[in-house]
Amino acid sequence: MIAHGQGRSYGDAALNENRHVLLTERVNRLLEFDAADGILRAEAGTTLAEILPVIVPKGWFFPVTPGTKFVSLGGCVAADVHGKNHHHEGSFGDHVLAIELILADGSRVACSPSERKELFWATVGGMGLTGIIGEVTIKLIPIQSAYMIVRNHSADSFEQLYQLLQSPSNDDRYTVAWIDSMASGAQLGRGIAMSGHHAAMEELPANFHRSIKSGRRHSIPFDFPAWGLNSLSISAFNSRYYKKEGGRRYLFLSGYDSYFYPLDAIANWNRMYGKRGFVQYQCVIPDASSFEGIRKLLEALADSRRPSFLAVLKRLGPQGSGLMSFPMAGYTLALDLPIRDKGLFALLNKLDEIVLQHGGRVYLAKDARLSPESFRAMYPSYAEWLKIKNAVDPQNRFSSSLSRRLRIGESA
Amino acid sequence: MSHSVLILGATSAIARATAVAFAKGGAALFLASRDEEELQRIAADIRLRYGVVVNHGLFDAEATDTHVSFFNSVVAAMPNLSGVVLAFGYLGDQQAARDFKVGAKVIACNFTGAASILSHCANHFETLQSGFIIGISSVAGDRGRQSNYVYGAAKGALSLYLQGLRNRLYKSGVRVITIKPGFVDTAMTYGLPGLFLVASPQSIGERIVAALGKSADVVYLPWFWRYIMLIIKNIPEFIFKRMKL
Numbered sequence A: 001m002i003a004h005g006q007g008r009s010y011g012d013a014a015l016n017e018n019r020h021v022l023l024t025e026r027v028n029r030l031l032e033f034d035a036a037d038g039i040l041r042a043e044a045g046t047t048l049a050e051i052l053p054v055i056v057p058k059g060w061f062f063p064v065t066p067g068t069k070f071v072s073l074g075g076c077v078a079a080d081v082h083g084k085n086h087h088h089e090g091s092f093g094d095h096v097l098a099i100e101l102i103l104a105d106g107s108r109v110a111c112s113p114s115e116r117k118e119l120f121w122a123t124v125g126g127m128g129l130t131g132i133i134g135e136v137t138i139k140l141i142p143i144q145s146a147y148m149i150v151r152n153h154s155a156d157s158f159e160q161l162y163q164l165l166q167s168p169s170n171d172d173r174y175t176v177a178w179i180d181s182m183a184s185g186a187q188l189g190r191g192i193a194m195s196g197h198h199a200a201m202e203e204l205p206a207n208f209h210r211s212i213k214s215g216r217r218h219s220i221p222f223d224f225p226a227w228g229l230n231s232l233s234i235s236a237f238n239s240r241y242y243k244k245e246g247g248r249r250y251l252f253l254s255g256y257d258s259y260f261y262p263l264d265a266i267a268n269w270n271r272m273y274g275k276r277g278f279v280q281y282q283c284v285i286p287d288a289s290s291f292e293g294i295r296k297l298l299e300a301l302a303d304s305r306r307p308s309f310l311a312v313l314k315r316l317g318p319q320g321s322g323l324m325s326f327p328m329a330g331y332t333l334a335l336d337l338p339i340r341d342k343g344l345f346a347l348l349n350k351l352d353e354i355v356l357q358h359g360g361r362v363y364l365a366k367d368a369r370l371s372p373e374s375f376r377a378m379y380p381s382y383a384e385w386l387k388i389k390n391a392v393d394p395q396n397r398f399s400s401s402l403s404r405r406l407r408i409g410e411s412a
Numbered sequence B: 001m002s003h004s005v006l007i008l009g010a011t012s013a014i015a016r017a018t019a020v021a022f023a024k025g026g027a028a029l030f031l032a033s034r035d036e037e038e039l040q041r042i043a044a045d046i047r048l049r050y051g052v053v054v055n056h057g058l059f060d061a062e063a064t065d066t067h068v069s070f071f072n073s074v075v076a077a078m079p080n081l082s083g084v085v086l087a088f089g090y091l092g093d094q095q096a097a098r099d100f101k102v103g104a105k106v107i108a109c110n111f112t113g114a115a116s117i118l119s120h121c122a123n124h125f126e127t128l129q130s131g132f133i134i135g136i137s138s139v140a141g142d143r144g145r146q147s148n149y150v151y152g153a154a155k156g157a158l159s160l161y162l163q164g165l166r167n168r169l170y171k172s173g174v175r176v177i178t179i180k181p182g183f184v185d186t187a188m189t190y191g192l193p194g195l196f197l198v199a200s201p202q203s204i205g206e207r208i209v210a211a212l213g214k215s216a217d218v219v220y221l222p223w224f225w226r227y228i229m230l231i232i233k234n235i236p237e238f239i240f241k242r243m244k245l
Helices: A048-058 A073-078 A117-123 A158-166 A231-246 A256-260 A269-273 A287-304 A343-357 A372-378 A382-392 A401-405 B013-024 B036-050 B064-077 B100-128 B149-172 B201-211 B225-234
Strands: A002-004 A021-023 A030-034 A039-043 A096-102 A108-111 A132-139 A147-155 A174-179 A191-198 A252-255 A278-286 A310-316 A330-338 B004-008 B028-033 B054-058 B083-086 B132-136 B175-181 B218-221
Touching: A030 A048, A030 B036, A039 A048, A048 A073, A048 B036, A073 A132, A096 A117, A108 A117, A117 A382, A147 A158, A147 A231, A147 A256, A158 A174, A158 A191, A158 A287, A158 A310, A191 A231, A252 A256, A278 A287, A278 A343, A287 A310, A287 A330, A287 A343, A343 A372, B004 B013, B013 B028, B013 B036, B013 B201, B028 B036, B028 B064, B036 B054, B054 B064, B064 B100, B083 B100, B100 B132, B100 B149, B132 B149, B132 B201, B149 B175, B175 B201, B175 B225, B201 B218, B218 B225
Parallel strands: A002 A021, B004 B028, B004 B083, B028 B054, B083 B132, B132 B175, B175 B218
Antiparallel strands: A030 A039, A039 A132, A096 A108, A096 A132, A147 A191, A147 A252, A174 A191, A174 A310, A278 A330, A310 A330
C-alpha cells in the first residue's frame, strides 16, 4: 500500500501497480492555526492551495513551496520538497515541527526532530515508504503583503548565468534561472536569472491592497497532437520568452500566485505534451563539480536534438537531515522532455552517467526510470534508511511502483 | 440575517460539503453525528477556513429516546436555530433484503430515526412560525428495485413523510425541501459496480444550500435525475418486474 495525495509526482512515486493506494484527498481538515506564532496543524491530505487563503490574509506564508500549490502536505513531507529558496531556508522538512505517522501495525505515532527523530528523518524524503502520514505541523513565515518584488537578469551564456546565480549581489530570498534549452553553440545555456522576495509594506505603492485575487484558471481541454510541441515551436517560444522576460531588468511586482505557481494558472497543462506525455528529469550536481557537470548535461541535451520545453536551474544549500532527501549543496537542473520515442530513455541513462560521474543524484519525486544500481550510488544513506524502514515495516507493507522499480526495501 | 443550521449525520461527505456551503455564506453550525473525533476535526476545519461559529454534539439516529434531550441541547447552544439538514443514512448491503436483522437497521436509521428527530424539529419551527427542514432522501425511494428495495422503501417512506410535513408546515411558514441525490462520489457508493454520471459531494452541497433560495419543494441532484426517474417511474409494472435493476 502507498498513500496517494494529489498524484503530482511526475513519476511512479504515488502509483502502485496491481496493489493498493490510499487516497488522502478527503483527509484534508485544518486542525489548528496559531495566527500569533504562525504554527499550522492539518491533516496530510490538505493541499497548499487550500491553506493559502487561510494563512495569507493573516500575514503568513509557507517557508518552502514547490512550483505547484496543488500538492498535499503529506506529499511535501514524503518528497521533502524544496523551492527557489533552498540555498537560504533548506527544504520543506526543515520547517516541519511534527508529524503523525500511521505505521504498518496500525499504530499512530508522533514523530518530530526531537521525538522518534530517526523515524522522522526517515519519513522526511522517505517517499511514503515508512507509513501513512496522518497529520503535519508546520512553522510558517511572516509576510507583510501578498506581493513579491521580482527582478530579472538575462545572461547570454551558461558561464554568465552560472555566475549570476553565484553572485550574492544578484541573490534574493528566492532565486531561480530559466534556461533556453534550445540554444546551442556559443549561446548554450543562455537564460534569465529571476530573483524575488516577499514585498514589505514600505516597498508597495499605497494603493496596493493587501490581498490578491487569483486570476482565472485557463484549461487545456484535450491532449495536443504529438506534433504540437516540436523543436521549432519550442525554439520560437524560448527566443520570445528570452527577449521579453530578459528585458525586465527593473524591479516589478507580482502576486504570490503568479510568482510561485505560474503553471497552476493552466489546468491540465500536461496535455500540451499530447498522449505520449513527457518525463521530467531533475538532478543535482554538488558545488565543486557543478559548472562542469551541468554544462555537460546541457551539451548532451543539445547534441541529442531533443527539445526540452522547460529547463530550470537553481542553487541548493547544504544537505538536510532527511536520509533520502534529494537536495545537497550544489546546482539542480530540471528538464521537461516530451516522450517521442524510446531514444529519450537512452539519453536519460546518459544523463544519469554524467550525474554519477560528478557525484550528484536524481530527484525521486520526479523520476520514472532510474535503475536500482544508480539509485544506490546516488543515495549513500539508503543503508541507514533501510534499517529504520525494516524496524517499523518488517514485512515491507508500504511499497509503491517506484520502490519496487528501484528495489527499495531490498538490501543496500 | 445569517442562518444557524443543525446538520444531522454531519460526517458524511454530502453533509460536510453542505456544512461548508452554509459556512461560506456565514452561517453558524451545529454538527451532529455518532463520531466525536470526526466531528471535532470537521468543526475545527470549518472554523479555520470560514471563521464561523461551529458547535458539535453526539447524535445517534437509532437511539430515538435520546432525541428530545439532544434537540433541547442544540436549541440551548443555538437559540436562534433557523434550519435543519437531515443528512444521515445507512445503505446496508444485499443482505438487508434476505436478513431482516440487517433490514431492520436500514429502516431504523433511514426512516424511524428520521421521523423521530424531525418530529421535534417540526414542532419547534411550527411554534416559531419560521425555519426550514431539508431532508436528504434518495432517488432509490422513487421505485422499488430488487437490488436495494429495503433502503429504497425506507427512503421512499422518508420522502412521503417530508411531503406530509411540508403540507402541515406550509401555513406556519416553514420550508420543507426534499433532496433526491442520484449517484454521488462518497464512502457510501465507493467501489459499487454500475455507477454512472457520478456527482461530486461539493456540487451537491452547494446545490442543497442554493435550493433554499429557489421555490422547488422536491429537488433532484444533479437535475437530470428528475428525468431519469421520470422514465423509470413510468415503466409499466408488468415490464419493470422482468427488468434487472
